[in-house]
Amino acid sequence: MKPIKVGLLGLGTVGTGVVRIVEGHQEDLQSQVGLPIVIEKVLVQNKTKSRSISIDPDKLTEDPWDIIRHPDIDVVVEVMGGIAGTKEYIIEALSRGKHVVTANKDLMALHGPEIVAKAKENGCDILYEASVAGGIPILRTLVDGFSSDRITKIMGIVNGTTNYILTKMSQEGASYSDVLKEAQELGYAEADPTSDVEGLDAARKMTILATLGFRTNVSLANVSAKGISQVSKEDILYAKRLGYELKLLGIAERQDDLVSISVQPTMVKQTHPIASVNGVFNAVYVYGDAVGETMFYGAGAGELPTATSIVADLVAVVKNLKLGVSGKQNGVADYKETKLKSDDQISSKYFLLLHVADRAGVLARITQVFAEFEVSLESVLQQPNPNNPDAEIIIITHDASKAAIQKVIDTFGSLDVVYKVKSVYRVEG
Numbered sequence: 001m002k003p004i005k006v007g008l009l010g011l012g013t014v015g016t017g018v019v020r021i022v023e024g025h026q027e028d029l030q031s032q033v034g035l036p037i038v039i040e041k042v043l044v045q046n047k048t049k050s051r052s053i054s055i056d057p058d059k060l061t062e063d064p065w066d067i068i069r070h071p072d073i074d075v076v077v078e079v080m081g082g083i084a085g086t087k088e089y090i091i092e093a094l095s096r097g098k099h100v101v102t103a104n105k106d107l108m109a110l111h112g113p114e115i116v117a118k119a120k121e122n123g124c125d126i127l128y129e130a131s132v133a134g135g136i137p138i139l140r141t142l143v144d145g146f147s148s149d150r151i152t153k154i155m156g157i158v159n160g161t162t163n164y165i166l167t168k169m170s171q172e173g174a175s176y177s178d179v180l181k182e183a184q185e186l187g188y189a190e191a192d193p194t195s196d197v198e199g200l201d202a203a204r205k206m207t208i209l210a211t212l213g214f215r216t217n218v219s220l221a222n223v224s225a226k227g228i229s230q231v232s233k234e235d236i237l238y239a240k241r242l243g244y245e246l247k248l249l250g251i252a253e254r255q256d257d258l259v260s261i262s263v264q265p266t267m268v269k270q271t272h273p274i275a276s277v278n279g280v281f282n283a284v285y286v287y288g289d290a291v292g293e294t295m296f297y298g299a300g301a302g303e304l305p306t307a308t309s310i311v312a313d314l315v316a317v318v319k320n321l322k323l324g325v326s327g328k329q330n331g332v333a334d335y336k337e338t339k340l341k342s343d344d345q346i347s348s349k350y351f352l353l354l355h356v357a358d359r360a361g362v363l364a365r366i367t368q369v370f371a372e373f374e375v376s377l378e379s380v381l382q383q384p385n386p387n388n389p390d391a392e393i394i395i396i397t398h399d400a401s402k403a404a405i406q407k408v409i410d411t412f413g414s415l416d417v418v419y420k421v422k423s424v425y426r427v428e429g
């Protein structure tokens with residue numbers, strides 16, 4: 001029985017988990033595919049670095065071409081991250097008839113269609129389940145589980161690092177920078193954590209989810225992204241007092257042919273199940289015309305959860321090989337271009353926190369601005385500002401268009417009684 005030979009690009013958080021699962025679950029894996037799965041060679045930056053697992057030093061290499069050009073390697077698993085080098089290695093591996101499994105959302109969000117086309121051209125599989133929501137098998141679910149339905153909305157917490165930070169800030173009053181450091185030490189954050197905290201990692205994942213879910217070619221530029229670096233403890237406290245939690249949500253919506261995709265810190269009603277998704281956990285809601293609402297929950301980052309998805313992809317590659325159906329799947333490279341909704345067509349409830357003058361008639365002038373742009377209000381709360389002689393007004397609107405809310409904010413800029421638009425958040429639930 002000839003084993004399946006795997007070349008592993010990267011032995012960091014995820015790569016280490018892949019080795020542990022392939023070795024630890026070898027018997028179960030063999031019982032599913034009927035062949036041993038062997039890690040033949042492993043690419044690292046530094047062979048002399050101390051590792052948390054023991055690995056045969058002869059298997060380590062610092063030269064990617066030892067793997068890409070290796071005549072016996074059947075599958076390349078890319079878990080090193082980055083774009084320039086990895087794209088070249090993956091394209092070359094596919095050109096040489098090797099199947100590829102990757103966790104690299106940066107690469108798949110930017111170059112997915114080109115890479116998938118290359119895989120098809122060469123009759124190879126390219127699978128990337130681990131690139132979105134770590135251990136949750138959401139990509140396979142969208143492609144296979146919902147193949148009979150028309151998905152209208154995908155909403156989720158898809159970044160573990162930021163959910164870990166917001167949870168600790170909300171539950172323990174911890175400081176943003178301390179918790180970010182913890183998330184890095186736990187292996188959740190990206191090599192450059194700016195992409196986590198500024199919403200780019202989540203935007204890349206939403207690009208992939210919307211592409212597969214809506215069966216249309218979404219590009220990263222189609223996703224508007226805002227992260228959590230400007231979220232203050234005060235905002236989190238206000239959210240709680242009003243019965244909400246602040247979460248970094250990715251939201252992709254489709255109406256007829258038009259889509260909108262965004263990532264932003266969002267006030268979620270505490271009664272909505274997504275409000276209680278805490279720590280490194282992710283959750284993805286999928287709404288279908290026929291199925292209605294569904295929810296998928298699990299660890300969104302970390303060594304073993306992410307490696308579970310990688311090894312599941314490896315098993316799929318081997319099953320396809322045995323059935324002789326590698327690289328036969330349609331998708332991504334065949335999808336049509338996306339048509340985006342305009343800001344007039346994107347609608348939701350909003351939360352606004354304003355610092356205003358504390359005198360007669362101010363509330364009337366402010367509510368008049370909302371009326372001018374036909375934004376109706378759900379609740380208004382005015383109170384003295386504890387730190388200043390001015391007052392705070394907290395407003396929650398009914399559904400309003402993104403364009404109308406922007407006009408309201410712009411108008412406040414020229415209103416002498418509004419000192420500052422302190423915070424604006426989308427509201428869900």
Ligand SMILES: NC(=O)C1=CN([C@@H]2O[C@H](COP(=O)(O)OP(=O)(O)OC[C@H]3O[C@@H](n4cnc5c(N)ncnc54)[C@H](OP(=O)(O)O)[C@@H]3O)[C@@H](O)[C@H]2O)C=CC1
Nearest residue numbers: 010011012013014044045046079080081103104301302306
């Ligand atoms: N961490 C997580 O929870 C998740 C990560 N991902 C994705 O998985 C990928 C890997 O992430 P993660 O394991 O956290 O990353 P790490 O930084 O922990 O590991 C990267 C590994 O790749 C090696 N490497 C990096 N650059 C090079 C290079 N130029 N040449 C040779 N080897 C290189 C490093 O070598 P050395 O060990 O010698 O430094 C290291 O072993 C990324 O694309 C990430 O976005 C996806 C889902 C979850």
Ligand SMILES: N[C@@H](CC=O)C(=O)O
Nearest residue numbers: 159160161188190301
């Ligand atoms: N940095 C990412 C890792 C998984 O994709 C996250 O925190 O979610």
